[in-house]
Amino acid sequence: MERHFELELEKLNKRLIKMGNLVAEQVHNVFDALLRADSELAHQIIEKDSKVDKLDNKIDKLCQRLFALTQPVATDLRLIMAALRINNDLERMGDHAVSIAQKIEGISDYQEIIAELHIDEIVRMTDMIVNDVITILNTKNVAFVKDIFDLASAIDEKAQTATAKIMEEMMHKSDVIVVATNLIIILTNVERLAGYSTNIAESIVFVVDGRIMKHKKKSFDILNGAPTSETVQTDEPVSEHQEEGTERDPEPTSEATPSEG
Amino acid sequence: MNKIMKEVKIVTKDLTLHYGQKMALNSINIQIPEKEVTAFIGPSGCGKSTFLRCLNRMNDLIPSVKITGEIRIDDLDIYQKKIDVVNLRKKIGMVFQKSNPFAKSIFENIAYGPRINGINDKKTLTEIVERSLKNAAIWGEVKDRLQDSALGLSGGQQQRLCIARTLAVEPEIILMDEPASALDPISTGKIEELIFELKKDYTIVIVTHNMQQAARVSDHTAFFYLGELIEHGRTRKIFTTPDKKQTEEYITGRFG
């Protein structure tokens, strides 16, 4: 029984993974282009975004169809809901890759600054987080979700540090303002990529066991099996990141309050 | 997504039906594609069942029915004088709302159709019975008790038996008149899954009160209201972006 509905869900899953791989490739390439100042590759990335958009539409339509025609419940319902969100997040990640690609030409003459700011390291970490989250999407193995959050926090921290350095530089040298602004934009985009990766990880947790991690400060603890996150203040890496104002949610509007699930 | 429209199996042209003075169907024009599932939905008394029964001329049995217009199956007008209704009905199987096995054994229920077609060879009949029961996904449940009365089966099994009985005549089209309306959800699921399997080989037309069922099983949906065909199109289109306001109101439950 239920075989043909299962086929549809499998189709959705496959498309989502395809979308993930496509976005991961875009991200990887854009970092490559950034580090090598390859404006040709940057251009290709911008072009390829239409492919991401098309797949985004396709997944949206499939979800809509599944909702309309199959009245999903329980796991099926969560999967389709999450697929919609993940799809949306992936599409935004694609857009961020394009934003970065658009700035590459403007900074191509300043490779030494990029090296000095350890941007290559941030970029490598972000590439990793994106790859990891796609792997989780593929395997639905939520055991590694904690690593994603840790990595996102680290990226965020490094990006903040770099941004602070850039601003300091801007105050002294007015001739670097343009390149500095471009770099800040790139860093913001990179940080968003990491943020969306954590969002996707949350959505996958929602699919796998129905827990909603969104807007929960110490989601890590949920993963570790503690249902009430507020009590675990002693958990070091968590409180540390929290004090530094880590905001996993890339949308600035979302408050980091553990109020509602 | 954009599957090419398959061959058209059934076409009606201005099909109008009267029960005595009362008009039950008003100028229905529809094309039903081959080897796909077409669902007829609509409120009670909208004419969907009446229309279904026009397709195998089951309405002939009711004396007060008058039909004008045309129904062509494989481009043959089935209401023309020289059509042999008996042969037509062999080509078009029908499954009813209430499962209606004969008060005979499971074997004899399936063998009924072949027998009236003159097949009496035991071996051939055995083959037909086994194949039909397998195709109706009920072989495993009944293979050890083929000689038992069909009336001893559960409602869902009876309905699948009736589908098997229809398959035994090797029809090209299967009409289903609310085949799962009297069944529990599990049996309903089995019937729906069976419909999905059957559409590989048969053109299926199903009347259902259950919109979700139409959504789940059909490729095309036709919405009937007050004897008129309001809208007909791909199910995914009807259930996401219907063209007509009445369709939208009906499928969202805002009717009236």
Place this chain on the structure above:
Amino acid sequence: MRLKNKIIGGAITSASAVSVILIISIIVIILVVTIIGGKDKISWEFITSFPKEGMMEGGIFPAIYGTALLVIIMSIAAVPFGAITAIYLSEYAHEKSWIAQSIRFAVRTLATVPSIIFGLFGLGFFIQFVGPGMDKWFLGGQLKWAQPNLLWASLTMALLTLPVVIVSVEEAIRTVPRELREASLALGATKWQTIKKVVIPGSISGIMTGTILAVSRGAGEVAPILFTGAAYSLATLPTSVSDQFMNLGYHIYVMSTQSSNVDKTLPIQFATTLVLLMLTFTLNLAAVLIRSSLRRRVK
């Protein structure tokens, strides 16, 4: 208001109770009287031997035998004819066609005709019209059929029971669900195949019930055979349908009205009545049993 309802309800309940008691007591009285009156006489010998000494002694075997033959020939004539009519009415005729309407009207009228009229009809039609015709055409004027005999009596009785058969068979056929007919037709069966393989098997118990009811009615009737074939007394059993025959009901009638010593035949009368009652009760019981088994099957 409530009190009024209560009074009405109470009245109806007691009225029903009275009628039930009344009906049951009538049956009981009849049974008791016949059993008391006939119990000394009834025996295996009584059932299997011929009457003796002007019916004042001996048994009633010829009457039982004649009654049996009568109902068998009557059934052979009435059941197929009635069944075919019933099938026509329920399966083929349009409900409102004039032919169906007139058949129904005829059947209803036939059912209300007093049985003595059937007897007179049998006399006038079979014995005075058909019989002489047959004698003239087939036997060159030799007298054979133009007199009362088993065949004419059976056919007359068949006419009497025909409405019973038609109505009960039609009713039985109507109990076959429409869905089953449609299933058969939808599988490509012709109308006749459907009737043969679905409708008749599905209503066979009903048809049998109707037949038995008709037989039990025929077994008890005397008037239709009065002029058409029943004999006062016969020394031999009938060997052909052109022979006369003895009959249980007629035998009672004869003994109670024509005997030279009615009082002396009284025990035999009671015993014969008892046999006749047993016969019709058994037949009715069989009809009830078949009908209830049919109901179980429909469930």
